[in-house]
Amino acid sequence: MGIAEDIMAPEGWHAALAALAWQVDLGVAEVVGDGPIDRYELPETSANPLPKLAPAPARSAPTPAPPMAPSGDEAVAAARFAAERAANLDDLRQALAAFDHCELKKGARNLVFSDGNPKARVLILGEAPGREEDLEGRPFVGRAGQLLDRMFAAIGLSRSSPDPAAAVYITNVMPWRPPQNRDPEANEIAMMRPFVERHIALVDPDVIVLVGNTPLQAILNTKGILRARGTWATALGKPVLPMTHPAYLLRNPAAKREAWADLLNLKAKLR
Numbered sequence: 001m002g003i004a005e006d007i008m009a010p011e012g013w014h015a016a017l018a019a020l021a022w023q024v025d026l027g028v029a030e031v032v033g034d035g036p037i038d039r040y041e042l043p044e045t046s047a048n049p050l051p052k053l054a055p056a057p058a059r060s061a062p063t064p065a066p067p068m069a070p071s072g073d074e075a076v077a078a079a080r081f082a083a084e085r086a087a088n089l090d091d092l093r094q095a096l097a098a099f100d101h102c103e104l105k106k107g108a109r110n111l112v113f114s115d116g117n118p119k120a121r122v123l124i125l126g127e128a129p130g131r132e133e134d135l136e137g138r139p140f141v142g143r144a145g146q147l148l149d150r151m152f153a154a155i156g157l158s159r160s161s162p163d164p165a166a167a168v169y170i171t172n173v174m175p176w177r178p179p180q181n182r183d184p185e186a187n188e189i190a191m192m193r194p195f196v197e198r199h200i201a202l203v204d205p206d207v208i209v210l211v212g213n214t215p216l217q218a219i220l221n222t223k224g225i226l227r228a229r230g231t232w233a234t235a236l237g238k239p240v241l242p243m244t245h246p247a248y249l250l251r252n253p254a255a256k257r258e259a260w261a262d263l264l265n266l267k268a269k270l271r
Contacts, residue, residue: 072187075101079191083198089118092198096175102191104184108176110137114199116159117167121270123205124148125196127214127245128174128184139170144246148211151246151259155267169203171196173218189218200236207269208238212245230262232269241266 078101086092093113099105112129115138124140132142140148152158152168161167173192174184184192196218200208210216213225219235220242222228228242243262249255 072190075187075191076194080194083194086198086202089114089199089202092195092202096195099195102176102188104174104176104178104188107179109134111175112137112139112172112177113175114169114171115139116169117161117164118169118203119164120157120161120167120169120203121164121206122152122157122168122209122266123200123203123207124152124168124170124209124211125200125215125219126170126172127212128172128181129177130181131177134177139172140246143250147246147250151263154260155263169205171199173214184214186217189214193218197236200238205238207266208235208240209266210240210242212248216242230258230265232265239269241269 079099082095082099083092086095093111096113097111105111108129110129112133116124126139129139130142130144133139133145139145148170149159156166157168158166159168159170173189173196175192175195178184178188196215208219210219210225213223216225216228217223219240220228220233225242225244229244231242233240233242241262244255244259249259
């Protein structure tokens with residue numbers, strides 16, 4: 001009897017079924033073919049392949065929120081608080097150096113505080129430091145400052161004079177240089193006004209000269225230096241004389257005639 005006949009027999013059929021069930025229990029999933037198969041050359045497959053999941057991103061520490069900048073009113077209040085506690089000019093310089101609410105400070109090289117004789121009768125209030133002033137840490141040392149010195153020397157006043165009657169004291173509204181020498185913004189001027197007022201109170205000059213638009217806005221709360229120049233006003237209990245900035249005179253030499261008239265006006269006031 002051949003193999004086929006043996007399987008077709010009842011006892012052969014039951015034996016084959018039992019063998020198949022045994023192989024299924026062992027985990028056999030495919031019928032063995034007639035030819036050999038190299039499983040190492042076949043790609044790994046699965047009857048129900050699972051989708052590959054992207055790796056979970058690494059967890060990083062949460063980024064802390066940047067500190068909130070104080071509002072304009074808060075910065076002005078902080079400036080007033082610091083300025084009022086300055087008992088002398090050294091205290092005021094230290095208060096300005098510690099004041100961190102003005103963004104101009106971050107881009108400046110030096111704090112430009114003042115120059116000249118603090119006992120002088122005349123206080124000159126300028127706008128803001130330029131490049132030379134920022135490098136040297138003193139106000140009015142560039143071309144405009146050299147012209148300023150010649151202008152006041154013409155009426156017998158000098159920043160280097162030990163005699164208060166023949167001396168000037170020079171400072172600026174802004175102690176730090178604005179980027180690209182831009183004009184100070186209104187909020188920056190308001191922030192520095194308490195320091196300027198305390199500076200003037202500590203020096204206690206007889207006369208204040210406002211040189212340019214920025215001090216005009218800071219002290220008299222107005223704009224238009226070309227209209228205001230040469231006209232006396234009163235602020236902080238002091239006589240105030242607005243004048244054009246020396247930098248403007250360098251660009252417009254014809255305006256020096258009016259500047260000379262203002263200097264003579266100042267000289268007469270001091271008498």
